[in-house]
Amino acid sequence: MKIVFFKNEAHFHPRISYCCDNAEFYLETKLTKYKNLLVFAFAVPLFIFVVVNYETFKSNRLLLLAVAFLSLPVHELCHALYCWIAGKKVERMCFFPYKQFVTKPIAYVKPAFDVWKKYQVVLFNLFPFIILSAVPSVLAIFCPPLRMWLLLISLLNLSTSVFDIVSVIHYLRFPKGLLYFLQFTLKVTDKEKPVTIHRIMVTPKLDKIYHNCFVYSENKLTQTENVYDTDETIILKQEFKEQFNME
């Protein structure tokens, strides 16, 4: 697993596009427009909590800084930890991947391309919330001397979990029988037949277009050597060439 700073997926693959045979993309419902509002809504309790209890934290400013600084990396490690529990590979962990801070995630974990079960996708997103917000809140009840610090950890993590929680709300509203890939969700057309997923991507040097094929059949995803073009892949490759001025 690689850990990278100030780089997002576009640095590794300026564009990745997918298309598939025997399935269509299941598009998310539009909760996204509330995301920015939610970022602020989730940060408000944290802000109020720190201001109201500043006297408690004032005597230990160094610890306050350390907790604030470590909350994001530990949050991302929790996502990676769930991948490990679920037996999924992690390709990389990216910190501060975008120039805009508020409206985009400030860090994320990128698991390798694979098919996931719905509960796994939900738990992948929810794992940091469980470990760093729910568990400390419960511990705070039983551990009065550390109560303020546990609540601080819980609220700090809550404010970094906005995008995860929005994703989980999306997933929970999805109907049964979909195929989950983290990058997208598929609705299979004919369940008796295999699904082929074409992945088209371009190298950072913009010198080569890669075309990979994955077959999902009998609950298993395998990358196949049998790479073939369809009307959609031909159109996609043409789009790539025009977008990146390739020969």
Ligand SMILES: [Zn+2]
């Ligand atoms: Zn997260």
